[in-house]
């Protein structure tokens with residue numbers, strides 16, 4: 001599957017790839033140094049670097065030691081053995097672009113439980129003290145940085161010379177091949193899936209192991225664990241437990257089903273997850289905060305709620321796809337779009353796109369609780385330093401970029417069906433600036449918030465316009481003729497003047513009220529007004545309501 005097209009402009013793509021490959025490794029070391037040696041203060045690290053320059057930086061970069069390699073080696077071998085040996089249900093992944101269907105063994109929960117019980121058991125019985133991991137953390141990260149880089153070179157060579165399936169290939173550019181990877185589903189032998197290992201069993205598992213390590217370190221240092229650390233650890237563990245509970249669902253997501261095994265995903269999971277994702281806990285080891293029971297419980301409950309919502313979004317989509325849409329979503333049969341697409345081998349397939357439940361709220365809604373969960377396990381650190389919030393900030397940027405990449409991919413995969421889906425979502429977006437009342441009650445919308453949003457969403461509006469058949473084509477003729485409508489509207493708003501709406505007497509009160517509110521909210525669209533007949537307008541309006549009723553339960557109106 002040769003794919004040389006890039007989502008962003010080539011210049012931006014190369015710039016971001018090269019910057020990430022060169023800047024991420026030193027960043028990991030600086031993050032660790034600042035959290036553990038510089039009191040969590042970016043300013044302190046900055047002063048140090050200013051005074052000592054490059055040599056100072058090289059001095060703080062720990063060399064990978066034998067202890068670090070041993071810890072990593074034993075942990076990796078243990079996780080690989082669990083992945084291979086623990087029993088699990090046979091699970092099929094989604095069909096790949098070249099028509100393959102990967103098969104997995106679902107033993108993530110078992111591996112998770114065995115790992116944590118073993119780790120705590122080793123500590124409890126005095127066989128291995130997790131504080132050793134914390135004390136060698138810099139060396140471990142350093143070893144991971146170099147080891148994972150070598151591993152990515154191995155993936156690149158394997159993709160070239162011994163690919164595991166037809167879901168592989170070169171883009172013709174060595175940097176892109178190394179960064180994005182050559183293979184979608186690289187395996188060692190038939191069963192050992194490399195991405196399951198790097199992403200789940202090494203990366204995500206290390207998150208839970210390190211969260212416990214930080215907690216134990218604080219306990220061993222101070223004789224107790226602060227409530228801030230407890231909340232942080234509990235939320236991270238709930239999140240990672242959720243991940244393994246839903247691991248087979250993860251095998252359907254972009255990381256596994258779309259992103260190939262290269263530096264981006266594999267180095268990220270092997271190094272970035274254990275260092276950056278766990279960093280709020282790393283900070284708390286030396287910065288215990290006493291939140292008090294009430295605040296601690298509030299943050300814990302809010303965090304668990306967000307993790308649950310994020311899980312429920314993923315679960316909803318997974319169940320919907322799994323049952324081929326024959327399930328209940330929020331107690332009702334789901335609303336959906338049947339989207340056809342063609343694989344690279346020329347076969348036509350159909351996917352269902354869910355347009356109700358969480359997935360009816362907006363595209364990528366599940367990213368909101370994901371970001372909020374991260375906020376809630378970081379906020380126990382309070383606001384003395386910015387650095388603990390780095391993960392939340394990074395995650396927000398990552399998910400925005402991911403949403404864009406996913407939209408572009410789905411647009412090219414599903415074509416007009418994706419436009420239809422976006423259209424449905426945009427209809428919701430148009431009312432999020434105000435109150436949306438479902439079940440056939442009136443829509444109560446504030447125009448101000450929506451106008452701001454519209455400016456940013458010109459493209460989206462073009463799609464809405466074409467698919468909604470210019471519903472509002474029969475509004476006010478003066479506005480249609482006025483090329484400066486947009487400006488006029490701004491002026492009217494700033495002076496607080498209300499435009500007198502012109503509605504047709506033949507409309508029912510419900511239709512009139514609805515148009516009135518749409519007009520308030522959709523000032524730009526009124527610029528497209530033409531002189532359609534009453535009949536056409538009412539037909540357009542009925543069509544619009546019919547479309548909307550599926551989504552918002554607005555009662556259908558009979559022909560005018």
Ligand code: NDP
Nearest residue numbers: 253254255310314317351352353354355359366367370406
């Ligand atoms: P999604 O699970 O959202 O997967 C996107 C895919 O879902 C699309 O490519 C499309 O694939 C399908 N899809 C899109 N819309 C619909 C729909 N309406 N109905 C049915 N299927 C649809 O993406 P992610 O992999 O980004 O997220 C998975 C989870 O991982 C989320 O919980 C997210 O928050 C989390 N995550 C966490 C990150 C972290 O670093 N902490 C990073 C990224 C994600 P198809 O081709 O099958 O149609």
